[in-house]
Amino acid sequence: QELTFLTDSSADSVAVTEALTAAYTAAHPDVTFSIETRPGGSEGDNIVKTRLATGEMSDLFIYNSGSLLQALRPDRTLLAIDDIPNFGLINDAFISTVQGSEGGTYGVPYETAQGGGIYYHKPTYEQLGLEIPKTWDAFMANNARIAEETEVAPIAQTYRETWTSQLFVLADYYNVQSEVPAFAEQYTANEAKYATTPAALRGFEKLQEAYEAGYFNEDFGAANYNDGVRMVATGEAAHYPMLTFAVGLFQQNHPDQMEDVGFFAQPGDSADENGLTVWMPTSLYAPRSTEHPEIAKDFLNFVASPEACDIITDTIGATGPYLIEGCTLPPEVPGMVADMLPYFEEEVRTAPALEFLSPVKGPALEQLTVEVGSGIRDAQSAAELYDKDVAKQARQLGLPNW
Amino acid sequence: MSRVVLKNLKKSFGAVDVIQGVDLEIEPGEFCVFVGPSGCGKSTLLRMISGLEEATSGTIGIGDKNVTHSDPSQRGIAMVFQSYALYPHLTVAENIGFGLSLKRMPKPEIASRVQEVARVLQLESLLDRRPKELSGGQRQRVAIGRSIIRNPKVFLFDEPLSNLDAALRSQMRIELTELHERLGTTMIYVTHDQTEAMTMGTKIVVLNRGKIEQVGTPMEVYQNPVTPFVAGFIGSPKMNIFEGKLAHEMGCSTYGIRPEHITVSDGAGKWTGRIRHIERLGADTLLHVDVQDIGQMVARVDGSLDFASNQSVNLTPMAGKEFRYPS
Amino acid sequence: MSRVVLKNLKKSFGAVDVIQGVDLEIEPGEFCVFVGPSGCGKSTLLRMISGLEEATSGTIGIGDKNVTHSDPSQRGIAMVFQSYALYPHLTVAENIGFGLSLKRMPKPEIASRVQEVARVLQLESLLDRRPKELSGGQRQRVAIGRSIIRNPKVFLFDEPLSNLDAALRSQMRIELTELHERLGTTMIYVTHDQTEAMTMGTKIVVLNRGKIEQVGTPMEVYQNPVTPFVAGFIGSPKMNIFEGKLAHEMGCSTYGIRPEHITVSDGAGKWTGRIRHIERLGADTLLHVDVQDIGQMVARVDGSLDFASNQSVNLTPMAGKEFRYPS
Amino acid sequence: MYRKSPYPYWFILPAAAVFVVLFLVPTIASFYFSLTYWDPFEARFAGVDNYLQFFSEPFLVRGLVNTLVFAFLTSGLKTVLGLLLAVLLTSGIFGQGLLRSVVFFPVLVSTIGVGLLFQELMHPTEGAINVALAAIGIDGPGWLTNPKLALLSVALVDVWRGVGLATLIYIAGLATISQDYYEAARIDGATRLQQFWRVTVPLVRPATTTVIILSLIGGLRLFDLIWAMTRGGPGFSSDVLASVIYKQYQAGFWGLSTAGNVILFLLIACIVAPLAWWLNRKEIQA
């Protein structure tokens, strides 16, 4: 049989998909795969939704976990996988992000977990003798010195791809949670707001501060993600806030500078509470409409195995911790990955990003953060607008109390 | 060669009655000309005979058949349009054979019939050209060829010469009359040009405002116009027509005298006037004379005579050539 | 009112010599008609005088000035186009005043001059209409109005009547001649219609293939055509022209006799023939007669005489009306 | 008894079948869905909430203004430049044929291609445009990153891309103007400029109407180029109605997005229909 497989068009996803399906076909010669790519981002989200809704989804597809998954109505459209043999190997925290409201579990992690934080250029730090900042103030102080003493842009921003602008806000969630532990719940229940919760507002404020201090690279409006990675790899910029999946890109484009780049979590206001906001991996799902449910599940089961992790590592290298029990990272991981691993070792030093805790996420966040980051709007008003934006989503989902 | 009979034919476009009850018999083999001023309904009448326009009421008979409600192609008629309506994308041969090819006649047969028609109309050397590459007169002949090939019982022409220049027009007039003599088919010919009407028809139908004013041979119509309208319309130069005082003096409500029936002299005459304008046509000369109390009168004199503008002349109508119409 | 002098004027389009050396003097106040067959270069010559076409060589003088290289607007001419070229988006008043408004003349002044012109041409009631809403004759008058308002020294007309129907054409002929009499301006008028040429001009210039064949008053040209071309071109119906045997017998290489100068009788005559075709025009009748060994001859007879097709008749040329041309 | 028309209605059927089934039915269905909370999986009736929501979108006003600015700017520029180019390209200048092709060439390139290309050319520091400007001592702006300029830049690119078609329509329009008009004007002493303003402009009006209407509809609906170049950014500064609608669609707010579609349609109809009526009326008068 031939199964169809819809993946996003990033080189990593395609490579991983090709490797995994090839391995599976090697073991099951009667099963082959036809791989189809779709654009990423919300354009891709939409295609996934449309095709699911119209019953035209491929037999396997990869998609986000967390709040975006809820919009797929997983209980109705996806194949539950609670009964696959390797179910027990999957990390519990992850499972909660791929569950529907009725308790079924639908996805297996397709990649490693991600941290959201700040890449930094090690040689610059060494040259100026800077320390890894534990607080926002320390971070800004570092930036101030970089701006003063070097030609280097303290912070790289890349707004040509707007999604990259959200990092200061999203990756700040560890700090929000440590101050207001119930924020996610209250937020879902329409009881807490970004604009009225000072801790939550800080994310926007940090972005605004960074802009106002003039720490961004000159062409931040036109630079893209590639440029961001290049800048921090080559030392054109000292910092680049980003998710850790960027490791793959560093490896591909700047293999020689791998060890010039380090990583730290986005600092909060208190040095004691220093931890990492974590993104759950993209997941692999099968739709209910598939004509090959057994094979699809078997493939999912295969992906949820240490064997599959190794294949992924072989294909694109190690980019973070796997969420499958028994998966191991190779002994030698790039420095930036190594920088991330300590956070995962202590439970309290990580917190999932808000989108994995609450189904409420507004679509306009990236534009708003671009505005704050470009000085078009201040943090307070952006937060207010974001709260409004979020209401649409809640109403659409029919959440109570909105 | 068929008789065409129209009985109480009427046509309205919306509220406008364009043809207001026409009765007419056209004998087999006749060359019948519909003439009248622009907008009088000539084309409409012709199109009703062709079937392109549905009659509002009345009947149309062609041959022995009542064709009032037949399809145009079933009436045994052929039509030549003012624009000729040649298919620009087809060659002359294809244009002529178009009707046959619609009936899925075998190609060789079409070709031989086209060849024959082309011979009659001397179009043989032009068969592969397209309409664009033809002169006006040649186009005309192709349009006629397209009609002839259908072996129609009646030919219909709608001002076929009005797009041609004067020289060609007079040549084509003769060609068409000769064609009629050769084929002997009934022909109905629409024109607003009274020279064409006079020289071509065996019967003239003068139309005015959707009604027939007079039917007759050209000479009958010229010599005995039954209404002032016909009197004024037929004949070139136009008849001098007067109402009012002069007519009153003459004991009628409309008085008419043709320019060629006025004698001009320096001596005594019925009317005295001043020459206002002279048109020398070569063989003839037209004098436009201002006659006191009556108005302008045109007289035709021999081209060799000499007149000068502003000269005073005396005019006399020829006896027996005057027309008097009661009101 | 100015003299127009053309000296050895030539014009080539690429390799084609369209005007091949024209010398002509037009006296002040004359109404000069250029006539000739289509393509002979009439329009080109007129356009060279207007300045719309540059002369290849030779000179053009208007009044006392050599204007060979002047701009059209500097030559003191006005031109009426065959298409009239009225601006469809402007009213009649705006069309007439267009040239003045280009010169930024104040509006009230333009208005008063337009008013004056409109009075002369009886266009007062139409000033607010657009060209679309006018009849052919009215458009013509607007086109003339647009010319008159420039107070030109010379008027140029390029076949201004050819888009009109016959009745209107003959009316406009008179109006134009009267206008010329009233204004007294020099006018140059292009036509291929020989009736217009005959009736309107004080001077006729017959052109053929880019050369002048004859210059003279209409009657001179009609009575004494100096070349066979002029003989055949001027006069309606066309002169009968023969070369070959008959001409030879007559002691020339081309022999011509006008239809109106042939007497037709049952009795004796110079030539004997059969009537092939009769065109009854009302006042006159044209007989197309096949004369043995010579060919077809057209004779004009009085409309009241009776002839029949195929009848045998004898034809005699009137003495002194024959034309003989050596080779 | 009435004979059949030679222009039978069934000629409309094939086209109508395709059009009704694939365009009209979905469109009408979407009018209903604009009254629901609708996502891929369900549609809950919402009354006019979507419309209220759409009008309370904080960026709607911005988007609306941008849409109008964009549409009128591009259609105005296309009209003016198209006419000037057409006049130039019919005046018998050297290389006329080649120029016509060159001007039309951008029409051939896909929007994505154009978008990508200009993103690169308009890059604030490395883009060819600013590099060229820098060479002559001008400090080029951030064409697509400056919120005040982004919409304008996209509009310029849209003009660049679409002026070829406008030129073509104008060339066709100029071809219908009789030379007599120009000759008459020359005899009246009109300068070239006067000929242009007083003869060409009024007489080429039917083409102008076509260009204005087509480019206005295109401008009001324009989505793909904006999306390819700025995605409405930076922030919301180059958002137009179509991109706002698309974003709602992307976010899964299908009912809201459909309501936006209805509003966009009404906007287009309200602007274009009277304008078309007005332009055509003037034309008939002419």
Next chain:
Amino acid sequence: MKRRDFVIGVISLCVAFFVFVIPFIFVVINAGKSAQEASQLDFSLPDRWLIWQNLIDVVKARDYALLLAYFNSIVITVGAIALLVIFGAMVGYVVQRRPNRATRIVYAVALSGLMIPPAVVPTIWVLQGLGLFKTLHGMILIQVAYGMGFTVLLFRSFIATIPRDLDEAAIIDGAKPWQIFFRVILPLLKPVTVTVIVVQSISIFNDFTHPLYYLPGAENITVQLTLYNFQSQYVSQMNLLFMNILLITIPPLIVFVFFNRQIVAGMTKGAVKG
């Protein structure tokens, strides 16, 4: 040619060169670079021209997806154009020749297609109901529906310039309605048909949004979607991307070069009501 015309021509050519040609030179240069060089995105000539190499890479990418895409896009474009021309001309013909309330409504509805943005999801449902979703014929019909407004507009005004005498001559020759249309009218529509072909085929060939929705599936890829092969959120291979742009611009270019001379004639009477 006058000297002035020559000078203006040369100046115009220079300006046009800068405004219209330079951008394409940019594309060509970058299409010939290596990935590294191309990521700089400047006007410098490549160290080594890799045109051929890049071309092969682009064609080979994703199992020769580009060739498949060419095939699909051409099938869609040709199919849709054929139907658009015939159906559109038929509608324009009846609407123009038979002016009454019914045809006026038909015309207005057709024009509304120019103004109303299509509703994607219901359309997918309809396509699914008809079994046309994910099929090339479905896509063809979609393009026909979306292109109908403009096509009818052009045809209608062009047909107004064809004298009715021709129809009537054919009627008298005994032609049936469909014979009048196909044998007399349709051949005369050539100029405007050329315009429709050029304008619509370019827009259909260059369309990417609609195939994205109505024609999912790797085997259904169309040329515009091949651009995604080289542009993703994460990695971009600009050299291949520009090569791809270059390659997919070729078919419209061929259409244009082929019909260049005739386009204006159709516009003259179609769009401008000459």
